[in-house]
Structure formats: structure tokens, C-alpha cells
Amino acid sequence: MDYDRQPYRRCGRSGLLLPAVSLGLWHNFGEGKPVETQRAILHKALDLGITHFDIADRYGPPFGAAESAFGRIFPKSLRDEVVVTTKGFNPMWDGPYGYGGSRKHLLATLDRSRARLGLDFVDIFYLHRDDEETPLEETAATLDHMVRTGRTLYVGVSNFSPERTAAIARLLRGLGTPLLVHQPSYSLLNRGIEDALLDVLEQEGVGCVVYSPLAQGLLTDRYLDGIPADSRAAEGRFLTPDRVTPQVLAFVRALSAIATARGQSVAQLALAWALRDPRITSVLVGASSPEQLEANVACVDRLDFTDDELTAIEQAAKEAGISA
Template identity: 50%
Template sequence: MNYIAKPERYETMKYIRCGKSGLFLPAMSLGLWHNFGNTSDFTNCREMLLESFDRGITHFDLANNYGPEAGSAEETFGRVVHQELKAYRDEMIISTKAGYYMWPGPYGEWGSKKNLVASLDQSLKRMNLDYVDIYYHHRPDPDTPMEETMDALAGIVKSGKALYVGISNYNAEQTAEAVRILKGMGIHCLIHQMQLSMIHRENEAVLDVLNENGVGAIAFSPLAQGILTGKYIDGIPDGSRAAGASVFLNANHVTGSVPVITKHLKEVSDSRGQSLAQMALAWVLQKKGMTSVVIGASRTEQIVENLKAMEKLTFCEEELRRIDEILYERV
């Protein structure tokens, strides 16, 4: 049976203007970093993507190296779009990125024009698309001149292969330079994707640069790889992500003060009538200039639970003060 999107899909989602642009993004976007590669169950991937769209998530965030295996998340996504979502392409914002390692040799990573153009061509083939809505440079390149990287992004917009461009993982100084160079080329930097959560606040300084320049912000890992779900308050459960050896989350990340901090944060979320994860998402979204948060999931139920954060996005001053006390360990 052919998929038909739910008519009420736009009724509960909040859409936020992305900086000084005409583009609105859903407050929550679905990221395909994990759990959408060719090692994952396709039926489950399909269900998560369709459920997300049915609930107003119109933005799907990918990168050339997402999987595992690298590239396979784009292939999975392209398969679902082709089979189920093709009729809704104009209602979707599809983003991808390049900059991390993808293929051997000097052209398979970083920020040269050769890498960025070739990588986008590969991504479009994997997703069976004519264009993406947003194309990011995934990480700053210390050796390639910034002018070359930005010229590649500007040329990609002018070629029609991307409607907008953005940057990711740039610090405040690098962000200001990238925005300036693109502006000189007649291209507006639409958005910056950064890691930001209640635990990882290092990029708050980047927000000031974005707000000054009318650039939107989108946060990845708003739940700190699952730490802010409260899963690790009482230790590391068997089978959890932190029980493994991932460089992104392992036992070293959930020891020390982390269990105490998350326990006290959960007390605040309980008083708000939210789960810790829902409060953590709402906390990121209340930051000035924040357009969206990228949520990840391994099953549909997680997406549904995270979306409940939309029911209470505002904080009173006392709640924010108490959260800061906890995060700076003045508990």
C-alpha cells in the first residue's frame, strides 16, 4: 500500500525561521548519524522516517560518512524517499555534509573544492536526488585556504545542486571568517551545526557570532549521546551505548560528577512534568538564535517521546538558575 502522509502533520510541530533567511526548520530535526546504515533493519529505518514526517519533522540531517558503513545512511534514506516520500519532496528539507574521511587518497576528505564537489555528486547519487536543500562543510580544514572551501560552497549553490550552504564544527573565529568570505561572494551562510547540550556548552560563544550575522543554529547531540536521558544515573546498564568502546560515548564519559549532575537535573525535569531528555531538548531550543535540534533514534518510540518536549519549551528564571547551579556543580 502506498504511503500517504497524515493530514494533521503540521498541527503540533513548531517551525522556526533560520537566522535572517526565508527558510523555516522544524524545532526538531531527525539525524541519521546512527541506526540508518546498512547494518540496521531497513523496516525499522523506514518506520522512523515516515513517523517523523507524519509528526511534522520535515528536516532530515545526513552526511556522506553516516552509516555504518559510510554512505549507507544516504542510501537508506534515498530508498525510502524513492519508495514512499517522493511525492512530498517539496515539503522536505534534506541536508548532507562533507569533510570527514570518505575515500583513500588526497581528495577523499577535508575542504578542497575537489572533495566538496565530488562528495556532493556522490551523495546525490546515493539519495537519488537532483539537489539537497542544505550542504555543509562538516569540519574546518587547517590546511586548505578558507577562501577555497567557501568558493566551493558558493559555486555549489550557483550550480543548483544545493539551495543553501552551512558550516559545522567551526569555532567562533572560524565561523566569523567563513560568514564574511561567503558574504563577499554574494552567498549567505544559512546555518551552523554545532554540538551543544546542557553538558557540552563550549559552543555557546559561537551563538553570539551567529546572532550578530543572522545565521541560524542547529544543535547535534543535544542529549549528549544519551547521558541526558538519565540512563546512567545509577551506573552503566548492560547493552547500553556507554557499555561499549565507542569514542563518542563510553564508561569514561559517565563517571565522576556526571551521575550526580544528571540526578539533580532530573529533579528539575520532574518538577516541570517532563522527562530529563525532554527538558534537555527544550533547554537547547530556548537558546537565542537556535533554530532546531537534531535528534537521533533507534526506534520510533524514542522519536515520539522526544517530541513531547514541544509541550513545554519555556523556562522560568528560577529553573534556569537552578540548572546552571547544577551544571557548574554548585549543587
């Protein structure tokens, strides 16, 4: 493992460091994916100093398959050198206890995740999204219980509003189990967390690990000449053709010119841009090949931006009609 390949950033006001670029197992781990490719991606991640692997109980397909694949492939001798995360909330089995933020569901789904992963504990357990039908006090007490019973070292939330993030952070702090991290979506095409959430995280001392920093592949050169037949947009898989608009393509072309002048690809520029804010702990990237992962991690070779570059990016978004 090359610990010098990329920087490690402190997660909020905790003692935990995470790599600037982390690996998410959302799309490319599970049944139907060649085991050899999954193993090669995982080993390349370790070679690139990626110590943080982001999973969820629903990742696959089918549900649970990404956790099972990771559990089979990951070399257990490196357990103390990595951070393994998973999430709970979404429907996982039939019946009233198969989903949600209740104590009943969350403890059961985490225990099932640990079994699939082959781990006694995970490093971070996230509540995947907010459950406004369950009292926040119950959910916070459950997260605290998970830490105290050794099921997880840290807890986090994902897709929470700024107000609900502040509320659960206060509840957890009162219980003695600080909220470690929030995981929102963030990219040059989705800047909503700049309005209030990042300020809340800074005030509460919570880290921020962002997903979809490449906007499901829109912030790459993948669609500049049309929608490829084998692309995510063509398949309607988490990205639909209607999102590949002339405005988006005009913006990406402008970004491409800025990236070329910086010696980067569009994807590398987009990742570096997301990391420009010190409140962002890490960006999550997926990878369909070791080569793609290596190219994405290379964003760390140029993380600095001049004022002129940032101005040019903002101007390109304005001219293309891209809303933050």
C-alpha cells in the same frame, strides 16, 4: 504530516523555517539496521512534523549507507515538503582527493551523496569541519559554485570556531551566497558555544542547528542505575564509560527532579533547555525507535522555563562540579 505538532523557527535571517526538533541519521540508519525499523522511524518523523533530515556522507556504517537508506525509504512525492542535508570533508575514499576542503573533493563528494540519496539537489550542504590547510577563499568559492550549479540550495558549516565562522560568512556574503547555518555540538554538558559562537551567529544572521543535545545519551535516565550492557557507553560507541562519572550522574539526578516537577523526562527537559535560546534554530535528535522519537518531540509541549527553574539548573551544575 502534522504541521501543528511542533513550532518552526526561522534559520538566521533567511527565509527558511526548520522544525524545533529535527531528525539526525547518524547512528540508526545504515546496514545492519532493520529496514522496517528505519522506515517506521522515518514515517513517524513525518507524522510528527519533522521536515528536516540531517545526514552526512560518512554516516552508516559503512560510509554512505545512511544516505543510501534514506534514498530508498523516503517517499519522493514529499520532496518539496522536506529539507534534506548532507556534509562533506571527512575521508571517504583512498588517495589525496578523498577528503578535505578542496574544490576537487567537495564537488565530488556532494555528487556522490546526491547519487546515493537519489536527489537532484540537497537543501543544505555543510562543510563538516574546518580544513585549515585549504585556503578559506577556495572553500567559500566552492560552496558558492555548488549553489549556482543547482547542487544545493543553501550552504552551512559545522564545528567551525567563532573566528573562522565569521571569516567564511564574510567571504560567502561577498560572493552572493550567504552562510545559512552553523551546526555545533551543544548541551547542558557542553556549553562552549555560549562563549562567543552564538554571538557571531547572531551578528552574521546565521542559524544554529545543534547536534548531541542529549550528550550521546548522558542527559537521559539511561545510566542512572549503571551502564546497561546494550548501551552506547558499554560498547564504547561515541560514548566511553569514563564519561559516565559520579558528577554527571549527580547532575542528571538533580535534573530529573526538576524535570518531574515540569511534567517532563530528563531528555525532554534537556532538549527544551537547548531550545530556550532564540538563536538556536533546531535540535537534532537520533532515534532507535518511533516511540523514542515521539517522546523526544514531546519536549516542545513545554519549552518555557521560569527564572527559578533556570537558577535551579545552574545550581545543580555547580553543586555537581559540572563545567560549562
